[in-house]
Each structure stands twice: as C-alpha cells, then as structure tokens.
Amino acid sequence: MTTVALLGNPNTGKTTLFNELTDKYAYVGNWEGVTVDKKMGKIRHSEMVVVDLPGIYSLTPITKDEAVACNYLLNDSPDMILNVTNASQLKRNLLLSIELLEFGRPVVLALNMIDDLKANGVTYDFDELAKRLGCQVRATNARKKSGLDQLRQELLATPPETTAPLHLAYPATVQDAIATATQQLVADDQLTPTFANWLAIQFMNRNQIVRRYASKHQLQPLLTQQDAYDKQDFEEQIFQTRLAFIDETLTATTKYLHEVSNANLTAKIDRIVTHPLLGLPIFVGIFLLMFKLSFDWIGTPLSDVMDAFISGPLSATASHFLTSVGAMPFLKSLIVDGIIAGVGGVLSFIPQIFVLFACISILEDSGYMARAALVTDRLMQLIGLNGKAFIPLIIGFGCNVTGIMAARTIEQPKERLVTTLISPFMSCSARLPIYGLFVAAFFDRNQALIVLSLYFLGIALALFMAKIYQWVFKVKENSVFIIELPKYHMPRPDIIAMGTWEKGKGFIRKAGTVIFGGTVLIWLLSNLGPAGVVTNIDQSFSAMIGRFVLPAFAPIGITSWQTISALMTGILAKEVISSSMIVLFHLSGQTGLIATFSSLFTPLSAYAVLVFILIYAPCFATLATIKAETNSTKWAVYSVVSNTVIAYLVAMIIFQVGSLFI
C-alpha cells in the first residue's frame, strides 16, 4: 500500500483536493487552522492512501498542529509527497516545497488555483519548473475539478521509490557542516544518506521537533555541534539561500500572458471589507443579515410550520392511537407530553439552525471568514489577543467543544488558556432553540436584533474577561498572527450543502440521544415526588429542587421554579432547556409555551434570562474538553463557578438597571 502525504501552506485548497481525490469527505473550511490533525482517504479505485496533514508554512513548527506534519515525516515516512501550492503565492509556498524536496521522496507539486494566477496575466513554464525543482509539476483547480484526473494519474504512475533529493548551493560553511554531519550520521547511526542529509539541514534550521528527535535518538554528530550551528546563524544562511533559489527559479519560469489593466476583484472588495473603519460595521451587518435570514425571513416561518405539525396532528394522532390501544394515562403522558412535546419542540428549530449553518458555510467558502479574522485582529489587539484567537471563538459559535479544541492552533500556552476559558462565552448553536422560544414570545418584530445582541454580548464579555486574564496571568508574549487571504469566489452549492449538513446533522442526532434522555428525565422528575407518582406537579421532585433555589434568582427576574429546574438540565446540553420547559409547563409545543411565558416574564426579565443562559455554566461536554485541553480539573470547575457567577451578575445588572427605566 503506497502512502501519499498531502502537504502545503494553509488555504491552498488542500482539503478540497483531498476530498476530490479520495473517497472520504473531510470538512472544508476556508481559514487557517481547520485541519488540526491528519485525515486519511484512499484514492478511488486504487490502494493508494492519501494523508491530509495540517496546513503549514514550513516544517519548523510554531504551533501544535504544525508539529503534526513534521512528526509525520519523521515517524511515518510516506512513500510520496503531494505538495499543494497556491499558484498565485508560489514564492512563499516554495519555502515549504524546498524542505519537502530535500526529504528525498518523490514529490508531485500541484499548482492549485491556477486560474486565479492566469487571471492576473501570469503563468509558469511547467517543464522548466519541474526540471529546476526535480519533481513532477501539475496545474490544478480543485474547486473547478480541473487537472485532477491528470494529477491522480500522475500519482498512480509515480514509482514510490526514494529519489535524489534537491540539493541547494548553501554557503560553504553550511555545506561542509551538512556533509560532515551526514557522513557521521550514516556511519555512526546507520541512517540513510538522504535522511541524514535532510535531518542535518532541519537540525541546523532550528527545527525543534527534529532537535527533540535527535536528543531522543542520541544523534551525537548533531547534538555536539548544536551551539556551533546556532552561533554561526546557519538558520538565516539556509533561509537566504532558499529565498535566492526561489527568486532565481521563479524569474526563469514565470511567463506573462498579457498586461493586467484592472485591479482584480478581490483587491477591490478587500479595500472595503477590510477597511480599518468600515470592516467592523460590515462584519456586524453580515451577522445581522444571517440572523434575519435564520429568525425573521426563512427559519422562523418554516419552524412555525414544523411546530404546528408536531404539536397538532402528530401529537393528536399519537394521543388518539394510545387511547385506542388502551395505554395507561402514565404511558400516554410520557409519550405525548414528554417525548413528542419535548423532543418535538426542540426539533421544530431545525430550520433556524440549518439556515444559520448554511450562512456560515457560505461565509467560509466565499473567503470572507479569513477577512473577519483580519478585521477582528485590530479589535483583539486592543485587549492583548490577536485574530488567531478569533478563529476558535467563531468556531465556538457552532459548538464550544470544537472551538476550544481549535484553540490549540495558538502557540503561546497562556494565550491558549485564555482563549479556552473565554470560549464558553461564545453563543453555541445549542442555545438557539431557547433563544428562539423567548424572542418569539417577547420580541416578535426584533428577533434577529435580540439574538445578534446576545452573540455580541458574548463576544464583548469574552474580550473583557480575556483582558482580565491577560493581566492576571501576566501574558507578555503574543502569538504571531499570519493569515492567508484567499481570493473571493462564488460559493459552490455542493460544498455549502455538505458543510451545512455536517454542521447540522449532530443536532438531529442529539434529538434521539441527550434531548430524548433529558426530556424523559425531567418528565420523571415532574411526575414523581417523595410520595411516589404525583398528580400535582407542584409536589414533584423537580418542583422541590426548583423552589429551593428560586429565591436566589428573584434579583434577575425569574419567578417560576419551572425555569430554574429547566436551567439545571442545561448542564446536559443547552437544547434540553427548551424541551424541559415544554415538559414542566405541560404544554404541547412551543406555541403553548410562548403564551405561558407572557404571564411569567416581562420583556426585560426575558432578556435577563437569555443573558443568563448565554453565560452560565458550560455543558458537560465543554467542561470535559476544558479539562482535557488544560490537563486540569481545576479549570473545568473554575469555568462552572466563574461563568455562573458572571452570568448571575450580568443578568442581575440588566434586570435591576433596566427596571429603573422600564
């Protein structure tokens, strides 16, 4: 079985190419840090396995995900390398290509996004490029699926044997040191000359993974010379040699098709979208549009239809059927008032959630998300973070768990911890059903605006807390934020559809798992009491628990024990709050709940409750992830306590201050 390592800079279309070449679908995102670990897939109708590795700028890792690629080359040693480059950014992309060509495995260089390059009036002499680099060169456009068949054939036809590595004319001192080290490594450590040569260059280039590898394997020829290499600044000499080689190669191989008279469309759009003053309002406007589509224009009308079906014909038919077959009231109540009402009530929010995910997928695929990170970088810098932290945070809008995991792209440990701790403030999609219930009940004409305000309150609070953590943890060093700005393009419907489905299908699955389990649990707690089965819910366990805590929540405007009990189930998953409320208020669906809300809340107390839900203790999965990522239970416990205290204080301020005016 031949293994092909898929390597390249971030945003070169690597993952799209992987999906087109193999039979495995991998999530395609258009910003740095999406591919956090390697993914594998077989090339169709062959035994060739392609391994998609995280996008990297060089083999010298800065972040955890960059280390994955270097470790893979060191330990798994692929048979071949498919180096994907952005044809328009070849100068920078070739820095990595040189390191791969020096590795001594057959390399196929894919010049992806070739159409963008040609649109700028430039192309390359592929034969000359191949000759100078000593590898196969193929032009592709993964999005338009052009050049892929040839590339696939090229890969299948290339013999997976060790080839002569690329030899650059490094300065004499470096060259001598490489030769000496290689000879000794071959003689003393039984390494192959090619691998020893590559290892020596990487070691001199201060590649920390290679240096750790050398220490682990006691490669004395390298370890004894480490100080000498560093004192002579071999790293800079290697870099300058590579840069000169790239300049020379590109000068010799670049061909100009025609004069480019017009500045390209991307530059024109970017002048507005990433403008220092306009960038942020545009970002806010795009989010408002997303929520308008989800809550006002498309999502809610469809959601109402689903709710009408679930709480109407479905519920009535089930009730009628159960009566006709002689089901006991207890069983009938469990199925109709518990499962159908609770789970169905949450499922009716599928349209809103899918519309929102479709919007996010469009933003990702169009290339806007990278700009959003750039725009927010300016804001983030004010509080000591950078745009790199924005990526985990925006991923947290989908799910806080994935957002926290994405924080590992941040190289500074303290900065990573800060991002992990503020991630739960991001309003994840699981909170949407409960937002939907409250905004439909109290803010009918401004649904999108209220949801937008919650999202931005979450961001503002996250930034505020980040500033405090920066001060407490004495964070001085900041990660370097480099982001590739891909060209804008028309989003592809199949990528949008797949991205939306991948993001949203978990919500449907969850209805059959935790929402179902949580609903049955709350139904049991509301039908059982100390004396056994109760007919009056006020004597149930859930009422006892809710009433016990209720006085503490009066300052934030909560006056019903049912709300408190429902909030407690949110620790299982935030969607369970909605289903619990439907069950606890004995309603048939969201329409009934909305009517009941009007007697329990005012618009002000409803908003305060929404703010509390936004901020309070993260769900169990998020807590487990915080524990895993920080290697400490302490931080998970801290998240529960701090988030709940902050939620309480912010909701109380909103309710109490608001009560003075409203």
Added chain:
Amino acid sequence: MSILINSVIVIAIIGGAGFVLYRHLKKSSQGSCPACEYDCPAKQQLKKHQAEKHVS
C-alpha cells in the same frame, strides 16, 4: 393493553433514556462533542492525545 405491557413499555422508554444519558455523559467526558457528532479532525486529535496519555 394490559398493565404488564404498559409497564414494560414505560420501563423500556425510561431504561432507554437512562442508557442514552449514561452514554452521553461517558462520551462527553472523553471530549466527544454531542452538538456535532461528526468525527472532525479536532476530535480525532483529542482522542489521540488522550490515548497517548493513557498509554504513557
């Protein structure tokens, strides 16, 4: 429908709910993200990290 059948169905539903909640909490404690059950690269890396930690 007899009381026995009613009881069996109730127990089956409650048992099923208990099982899915148990599985949910177990998966969650392993860093599995139930809002997005799709096995994304971030989760794969976390599992690998945990497996390595377990082995060591």
